[in-house]
Amino acid sequence: MNITRQLRHLGQSLWLDNITRGLLTDGTLEHYIQEFDVTGLTSNPTIFDKAIQNSDTYDGDIRGRAGAVSSDEALFFELALADLTRAADLFRPVHDTSGGIDGWVSLEVSPSLADDTAGTVQAARALYGQAGRTNLFIKIPGTRAGIPAVEETIFAGVPVNVTLLFSREHYLAAAEAYLRGIERRLAAGRDPAVGCVASLFVSRWDVAVQDKVPAVLKNRLGIAIAQRTYQAYRELLASTRWQTLNDAGARPQRLLWASTGTKDPEAPDTLYLEALAASQTINTVPEQTLLAFAEHGRLSGELPVEGGDANALLAEFAQTGVDIDILAERLQHDGVQAFAASWQALLRRIASKRGDG
16 A cells, blocks of 8 residues: 555545646646545645746736736636636545545635735635635635634635644634534524634744754654644544534534645655644645655654643743744744735736736
C-alpha cells in the first residue's frame, strides 16, 4: 500500500493546496486523485496570483470578459469559479460516497472584507450561489469580525472553511461559531447538514521563532500547537453537545492542517505531513510536498489524542520568552495582511492583462 493510501486508511484526508488551469487541463489533478488519493483542494489569493502570473491560459478569458463585468474583482471571481467548479466536479464522486464529509474545494472571500462581518456574509452567500456546487467551501478568516460571519454563514446554509486559525483558542472560537450556527438551524427547523472545516496554520509558527530559540526547539512549535489543538478537537467530538447535533444529522466540523509545506531548508520536506498524521483530520499540502511525501514519506505513528508532549514543549518555549498567545494574534494579523497584499497584487495583475495597466 502506498504512503498516501496509508494516510487515508488511518482516517486523514489529503488535499492539494494549489490550483492552476494547467492542473485541470493536462490531467495532473486527476492523476493526483487516482494515484495519491487526493480528495479535495484549497486555494487562496496568493495561489491564484501565481497561477495567473505564470501562465497565459487565463489571458483570453481576462480580455474576453473584461467589458462584461463590473470590476477586476468580479472578473477574478469568474476566473476562479471556472477553475474551482471544474475541480469540484472531479471531487464530486468522493463527496457523494463520503456523505458530504470529503471531496471539497475552497474559495476565499475578498480579503478586503476582513473587518466587515455583514459584508463577508453577503459575499459568502453570493459566491456560493454563483458557483452552483454543493461541495464548495467559502473561506472566511477566523478573525474578530470573521467569527460571527462564520456563524451567520453556517446558519444561512453555506459551507465554510474557517481559515487563518493559529491556536487552540482560535480553533475553539471557530468551533463555537459552527456549533451555534447549526443549533440555530435546528431550532429553525432547517437541515443541520452544513459542511465546515477549521484550518489551523502550522509552519508559520516555526518561521516566526526560528532565530529566537535553541536548535533543539527549532521546527517543533507548530507541531506542539497542532497537538494541543487536536486534543481540544477530539474532546469536542466526544462531547454531549456535539453528539446531540450528530444524532440530529449534523456533519462534524473537521480540523484541517494548513501551511504544511516545510519552510526550513534544513528540515525534512515531509516534516508536517509525517508529524500530523491523525484520524478525522485533513492535511492540505503544496504540490511539491505532496510529491515528496509520495516519493519518500514515512509514517511512524498517529498524533496522540491526549496531546502528547505538547504542554511540556510549550513550557520550554515559554522559558525562551515565546508568548504563544501574543504570537498567535500577531500571526493571524500578519496572515490577514499578507492575503490582502496578495489580493491587491492579483487585481493589479488582472488589470494589466486586461490592458488597462
